[in-house]
Amino acid sequence: MRYCHVLLPDKTEPVCLPEICVEEKDVIQHGPDVIISLPDLPHPPQPALESENTPSLQSILYGKELLLEEIQCTWEELNPFLRAGLVTVRAGLHPTKNGYKCRRCHNSDPARFGVFFCARCQKDCAYCRHCIMMGRISTCSALFRWNGPPSSFSPHISLHWDGIFSKGQKRATETIIQTIKEKDELLVWAVCGAGKTEILFPGIETALQSGQRVLLATPRTDVVLELLPRFRHVFPEAIIAGLYGKSEEKQILAQLVIATTHQTMRFADAFDTVIIDEVDAFPYTAETSLVQAVQKGKRKMPPRFISPRRQPIRCKSVYKNTPFP
Numbered sequence: 001m002r003y004c005h006v007l008l009p010d011k012t013e014p015v016c017l018p019e020i021c022v023e024e025k026d027v028i029q030h031g032p033d034v035i036i037s038l039p040d041l042p043h044p045p046q047p048a049l050e051s052e053n054t055p056s057l058q059s060i061l062y063g064k065e066l067l068l069e070e071i072q073c074t075w076e077e078l079n080p081f082l083r084a085g086l087v088t089v090r091a092g093l094h095p096t097k098n099g100y101k102c103r104r105c106h107n108s109d110p111a112r113f114g115v116f117f118c119a120r121c122q123k124d125c126a127y128c129r130h131c132i133m134m135g136r137i138s139t140c141s142a143l144f145r146w147n148g149p150p151s152s153f154s155p156h157i158s159l160h161w162d163g164i165f166s167k168g169q170k171r172a173t174e175t176i177i178q179t180i181k182e183k184d185e186l187l188v189w190a191v192c193g194a195g196k197t198e199i200l201f202p203g204i205e206t207a208l209q210s211g212q213r214v215l216l217a218t219p220r221t222d223v224v225l226e227l228l229p230r231f232r233h234v235f236p237e238a239i240i241a242g243l244y245g246k247s248e249e250k251q252i253l254a255q256l257v258i259a260t261t262h263q264t265m266r267f268a269d270a271f272d273t274v275i276i277d278e279v280d281a282f283p284y285t286a287e288t289s290l291v292q293a294v295q296k297g298k299r300k301m302p303p304r305f306i307s308p309r310r311q312p313i314r315c316k317s318v319y320k321n322t323p324f325p
């Protein structure tokens with residue numbers, strides 16, 4: 001599929017459309033061409049939601065950047081959203097001095113790109129090998145993003161947990177709540193078994209009650225599977241999704257997302273509060289692309305918590321304003 005920059009009859013700014021969606025009255029400014037060959041368009045202002053029939057696409061795309069295969073809708077269905085500016089499209093790979101940069105996983109290492117014969121283009125296409133497990137992004141791939149009004153979440157969520165915090169844990173929970181309110185950053189550094197998960201509960205409750213969207217990113221699938229039932233038990237009213245390689249909850253518009261750090265690559269400008277569990281653990285420490293993926297997933301200036309895995313036994317303190325590793 002080739003793309004064009006098109007000036008629509010009643011608009012002053014061009015939009016990017018697949019060739020198949022261009023109509024006679026549209027004025028083509030660039031293309032049709034492979035999407036990577038088109039210059040980037042500035043991000044358009046957010047239009048008003050014009051139709052009542054949008055929630056399904058909004059719930060799939062809001063806060064994410066996805067391939068067409070992941071959206072699972074036809075060009076006919078997508079066309080009105082593209083023309084209205086409610087959905088924007090950009091190339092999945094960006095050309096650089098040394099080759100490409102993948103806009104989903106931020107990989108720019110030439111050794112992590114390959115070439116294959118592309119059935120879509122009927123010629124060789126370069127693709128990102130680094131995030132291939134999430135669906136192939138090649139030079140002809142487009143990423144789609146929701147540009148309509150944000151989804152809103154119910155603030156009627158309360159914490160159902162009757163545990164008792166120790167003095168140190170209480171201090172940690174209060175600092176976390178304060179950090180969320182101030183949209184600040186925080187490093188929580190605690191010994192193994194110190195109750196790091198539980199001390200997050202009140203802070204997450206504060207975030208959810210103020211309508212925030214929260215990401216809890218952790219290095220491994222087994223940790224996601226362990227945390228999910230615990231969070232569903234203490235926040236029964238919240239919509240919670242667990243994301244990992246084989247998760248079937250990837251389409252759920254959840255207010256609290258518990259995900260492996262790799263799954264955060266699909267998100268863009270999505271989360272008000274981002275909590276990174278075991279920030280000193282593999283693969284987060286070894287993959288700068290994961291740090292960039294988490295950065296892409298958060299909204300501008302959210303509060304962020306960082307929880308290391310290995311700690312000195314005697315260290316139980318909560319440190320504020322610690323630089324992000």
Ligand SMILES: [Zn+2]
Nearest residue numbers: 102105128131
């Ligand atoms: Zn990639």
Ligand SMILES: [Zn+2]
Nearest residue numbers: 118121125140
């Ligand atoms: Zn191709």
